[in-house]
Amino acid sequence: MKYFLLPLALFMGSVASACDLCGCSASNQFLGILPGQQWNFVGVQYQYNAFTGLFPSPFENRPKVHSTSIYQTMQVWGRYALGKHYQVFAFVPYQYNEHKQDSANVTRSGIGDITLMVNRTALDKQTGDWQQLLYAGVGIKLPTGKHDGMSVTDKSGLPNMQPGTGSVDFMANANYTLRRGKYGINADGAYTFTTPNKDDYKYGNKASAGLTGFYTKVWSSFTLMPQLGIRYEYALHDYDNYTRKWLNEQSGGYMCFMSVGAQAYYKQLGFKAVWQAPVSQRYSAGNVTAGHKAEAGIFLLF
Amino acid sequence: MKYLIVLAIMCASLCACQKKDNTTPDAANVTFTITSPTAGQVYRSGDSVRVKATIVYPSELHGYEIRVSDSATNTVVYDAAVHGHADRFDVDNAWAIGGANAMTLKLELIATIDHDGTTAGKKMNFQYAP
Numbered sequence: 001m002k003y004f005l006l007p008l009a010l011f012m013g014s015v016a017s018a019c020d021l022c023g024c025s026a027s028n029q030f031l032g033i034l035p036g037q038q039w040n041f042v043g044v045q046y047q048y049n050a051f052t053g054l055f056p057s058p059f060e061n062r063p064k065v066h067s068t069s070i071y072q073t074m075q076v077w078g079r080y081a082l083g084k085h086y087q088v089f090a091f092v093p094y095q096y097n098e099h100k101q102d103s104a105n106v107t108r109s110g111i112g113d114i115t116l117m118v119n120r121t122a123l124d125k126q127t128g129d130w131q132q133l134l135y136a137g138v139g140i141k142l143p144t145g146k147h148d149g150m151s152v153t154d155k156s157g158l159p160n161m162q163p164g165t166g167s168v169d170f171m172a173n174a175n176y177t178l179r180r181g182k183y184g185i186n187a188d189g190a191y192t193f194t195t196p197n198k199d200d201y202k203y204g205n206k207a208s209a210g211l212t213g214f215y216t217k218v219w220s221s222f223t224l225m226p227q228l229g230i231r232y233e234y235a236l237h238d239y240d241n242y243t244r245k246w247l248n249e250q251s252g253g254y255m256c257f258m259s260v261g262a263q264a265y266y267k268q269l270g271f272k273a274v275w276q277a278p279v280s281q282r283y284s285a286g287n288v289t290a291g292h293k294a295e296a297g298i299f300l301l302f
Numbered sequence: 303m304k305y306l307i308v309l310a311i312m313c314a315s316l317c318a319c320q321k322k323d324n325t326t327p328d329a330a331n332v333t334f335t336i337t338s339p340t341a342g343q344v345y346r347s348g349d350s351v352r353v354k355a356t357i358v359y360p361s362e363l364h365g366y367e368i369r370v371s372d373s374a375t376n377t378v379v380y381d382a383a384v385h386g387h388a389d390r391f392d393v394d395n396a397w398a399i400g401g402a403n404a405m406t407l408k409l410e411l412i413a414t415i416d417h418d419g420t421t422a423g424k425k426m427n428f429q430y431a432p
Contacts, residue, residue, distance in 0.1 A: 058414045059367050059383045060421070204320075237320055240387040246362040247322035248387070250417065 030208045031175050033186045033227060033263065034079070035270060035301055037087065037121065037133065042078035043270070043299025047071075050291035053284065055250075067101040069160070073112065078299075082118075087135070089117040095145070095163035110146030110163040115139055117171065129180050136174035143167055143197065159201055159238065166197030186212045186229075196242040204236030204252045212259070225263040231276065232256050253283035255290050268301040325361035327415045329422035333358045334411055339428045345399050347432040351380070352396040357413045359389050359422075364414040366391050373408040373427060385414075405430045 035041050053067040075093035082088055093112035098105065117139030125132045145164015173190040189209040196202040212229030237252040239245065261274030276293040283290060338354040345351055353368050364387060370380040380397050393411070407430055412423040 056417075057383075058365050058385055058417055059412070060419075062383065239320075240362060244362070244389075245321050245323045246387065247320055249322075 030190045039301040040080045041299045041301045045297025047073040048294040053288045055287045070098045072096040085121045087119050091115040097161045099161050108161045112145040112163045113141045114144045115141045131179040133177045139171035141169040167195050169194045182216045200241050202239040202242040204238050207234045221267050223265040229259045250285045256280040270299045272297045327420040332413050332422035334424035344429040347400050350396050351399050355393040357391040367412040369410045373406045
């Protein structure tokens with residue numbers, strides 16, 4: 001109960017002065033449904049996110065600015081068990097980001113920020129037909145990604161285009177799976193605590209939560225797991241200058257996606273594909289609209 | 303399950319509010335220093351007109367605009383805008399001037415103080431005599 005009351009008190013204390021929701025092109029690392037914890041795995045996955053923007057000009061008598069941003073990530077990731085209770089996760093992304101604004105195109109690509117996470121199995125329990133698995137942990141995102149630094153005049157649009165954020169960020173996550181026979185649900189939540197980078201730019205903290213139902217069909221050595229879910233993502237405002245608390249209220253926001261996908265396993269080879277469609281959002285003060293997301297990957301269990 | 307509930311509530315609490323600079327936007331606090339052109343300076347056809355200035359404000363500015371127009375007709379002959387976030391902008395723009403007719407040109411330097419339309423400006427006249 002004490003774990004419940006402390007955060008509730010924090011929440012109640014801050015509601016009265018809650019800020020407006022706004023948006024940025026934020027992404028967040030989450031785990032979702034994973035292969036059985038008896039396996040280690042290494043895999044490659046591709047992620048696609050697209051956004052369109054229609055921003056009012058900050059200058060008088062000028063037309064609105066149209067933009068399209070496409071974020072593509074190819075990342076190597078994996079999980080390795082340390083003893084019976086702990087698992088280490090690593091993510092090494094390569095980013096390819098495109099931003100088209102009226103007639104101007106900007107492309108940024110390169111190695112992104114490496115993320116390391118350690119999770120502990122908090123619950124692994126079989127009760128009759130019901131099986132529960134809960135793990136939770138923490139992580140760190142290192143500023144290994146290419147980050148050009150930002151001049152005064154490109155702070156308006158380019159921070160989210162950089163392959164790396166230039167900051168050390170910290171994460172907490174929890175992942176719960178409940179199974180009964182062929183059916184199951186997975187609930188996960190993650191929170192990223194960002195820190196300012198060398199330009200004193202601070203990306204907004206990010207939260208993500210998802211609920212996914214799945215079904216497992218086994219044919220000999222082939223397993224198929226279709227899944228259907230919903231995911232909520234929230235990003236606080238960025239700071240243009242964190243020391244001076246220059247809050248960029250045209251960044252941050254929330255998105256909610258419906259997702260449909262499947263995982264398939266053949267012996268020790270796994271495949272995953274997920275497609276997400278936005279169902280509700282308010283991003284970048286309503287100036288940015290998230291499009292569909294797609295994710296696909298293969299992984300090797302060992 | 304309690305871990306998930308704790309995490310969800312912590313997220314909600316952490317998403318609620320952020321500190322921000324609450325400086326009241328005040329156009330009078332923007333300081334413009336224009337070093338080029340100078341008032342009344344005369345340019346000939348083909349000359350490079352260089353606008354060199356600094357814009358300083360105690361808090362965050364969101365960009366600036368340079369507009370040069372014919373003071374008699376208000377026809378804009380040069381216009382540039384920069385969207386950025388800083389408490390100081392060093393302006394250094396140049397373009398080649400031309401045309402058959404002499405004009406008294408009005409330089410307007412406009413600083414954007416917020417995204418709600420608060421601006422500050424400074425005007426100055428110079429001459430074009432082909």
